[in-house]
Amino acid sequence: MALAITPSLPTARYRRLLSLLLLAGALAFVITLYSQTGTPNILLAWTQKHKNQPPADGPMAVYHAESARPPLEGMPHVLAKLDRDLVPVPGNGRRLVIVGDVHGMIEPLNELLDKINYRRPTRRRDEDGAEGNEEGGDHLVFVGDMINKGPSSSAVVDLAMELGASAVRGNHEDRILLERASMAIVRAGDDDSVPAPVIDKDDQRVLSSPAQRGNPADRACARSLSDAQAEWLAALPAILDLGFLPGCFPGTGRTIVAHAGLVPGITPLSAQDPWAVMNMRSLSYPREELRREEAIDALVEAAAVKFRISEEYLSDKDHWTNRRIRKKLRSDLSEADIEAEFLRRTKPSDRDIAVPSDGHGGVPWTDAWDAAQLAVEPDSRRTAVVYGHDSKAGFRDRPFSLGLDSGCVKGKELTALVVEANADGVSRRIVSVKCSKPKPAGKSLFGEGGDDEEDRP
Structure with a gap:
């Protein structure tokens, strides 16, 4: 009598093991094929090259996340140059x-122009009485944020357009x-409504995000x-090159206007x-942050040796007891020791990659800018920046930058x-007038009519 054997179905564990064996076999085949054909094994080459390299010295790529905004439509150029006929020189x-930053405050703006005895340029006329080029007078330049928050944005733009002012786009x-x-509907002039600009599908997706909704102050x-005012604003550059102004910033070449900085x-x-130029307040340096972590790890390991803690044991960072030991050793380190070890490890190339931020948590961009300009030779190649945007820092006069948001x-x-x-070239002076805080017209997502860091809770 024959014995009938009914085959059992493989268990889940058996199936997983079989899958791993098949995967290992396929991987071995691919490696053998690569080695026989002479095709370089890129992953192996990268691993061998960087296996003993600290993270701060390894390859680093910076990826910019998609902003909740469409392209800078209407901005003809990121950079524009001021007409040389408008630059002060002896005799003109x-x-x-x-x-x-005016922010819709028309009354203080008019008071400021009165205080400096602002002179409108005159136009030459030819023999037939036709108007020619402007001559004499003053030229007005805004550092951005002419509008929003305050009560009279439209009046400020009207005045800027009437006076033929230059400006850069602010945030x-x-x-x-x-x-x-x-x-969907915008008001233009005295008309009740006009159709909104045509927006393509991609821009509509971005503009319908939560970050772009629910802001009564912005809508107002x-x-x-x-x-016409919106078209004038849209055509403003992000950066305005004023050219060479000898004596305005001693020891520099050209002077630049940018709303937030460079x-x-x-x-x-x-x-x-353009985002950084309009929004930045500070810079962070990923390599330096990794370098600081390296310094802390080195000091912790040195402390472990001092207390005769096994290096093999300490290297197991996933063990809960080990994490407690490392935390204790880290808390015992002094900031002075960490800074000294960090500076010992720092390399000049650590600041080759900078990430701009609209907050104050990193290195002030003006500190980084000053250091960079001091390294430039000759002096005529150095650049000074006139900016606004940072009312928390307020008026700031530095060797290579001037902050005017007060x-x-x-x-x-x-x-x-x-x-x-x-x-001798040009001279400069600072003039200011007092302002009265307006009553808030409405609240935005970020506070009373603004998204500046200092306005956030």
Whole structure:
């Protein structure tokens, strides 16, 4: 009598083991094939090259996350140059008046222009009475954030357009232009409504994100602007090159206007990231952060040796007891010792990669900018930056930068840099007027009409 054997189904454990064996066999085949054909094993080569390399010295790629915004439509160029006829030189009677963040505060702006006796340029006329080029007078330059937060954004833009002013786009011009693009209906001039700009599918997806909705103050500001005013704002560059102003910033070449600032080391200026130029307040350096962690690990390991803790035991970072020991050893380290070990390990190339931030948590960009300019030779190749944006820092006069946001919309001051020609080149002076804080017209997602870091809870 034959014995019938019924085969049993393989267990889940058996199936997993079989899958692993098949995967290992396939991997071995691929490696053998690569070695026989002479094709380089890139992963193996990278591992061998960097296996003993600290993380801070390894390859590093910086990926920029997709911002909740469409492209900078309407901005013809990131960088523009001021007409040389507008620059003060002996004999032309010109002055440059560079004004900090106005934020819709028309009354302090008019008071400031009265205080400096602002002179409108005159136009020459030919023999037939036709108007020619402007001559004499002053030229007005805004560092951005002319609008939003304050009560009279439309009036400020009207005055800027009437006076033929130059300006750069600030983060508030940028957000209000985005708000206009995202609204289904916008008000233009005295008309009740006009169709909103045509937005493609990708931009509509971005503009419908939560970050772009629910902001009454921004919508009110967007509706207050006419189409002509919005077009004028959209055409502003992110960076304005004033050229060479000898004596304005001693020991420098050209002077630049940028709303938030510039990232050191990025040349030409047209390669600067517009987001950073409009929003940045500080810089972080990923390699330096890794280097600091290396310094802490080295000091912890040295302390472990001192207390005769096994290196093999300490290297098991996943063990809960080990984590407690490392935490205790780390807490016993002094900041002075950490800083000394960090500086010992630091390399000049650690600042080759910088990540701009709109917060104050990193290195102030002005500190990094000063250090970078001091390393530039000759002096004529150095660049000074006039900026706004950072009302928390307020007015700041440094060797290679000048901050003009003195918090007018917060009830502080509106400040201007006045540049005029003299026998040696140009001279400069700072003029300011007091401001009264306006009553909030509405609250945005980030506070009363703004998204600045100091406005956030």
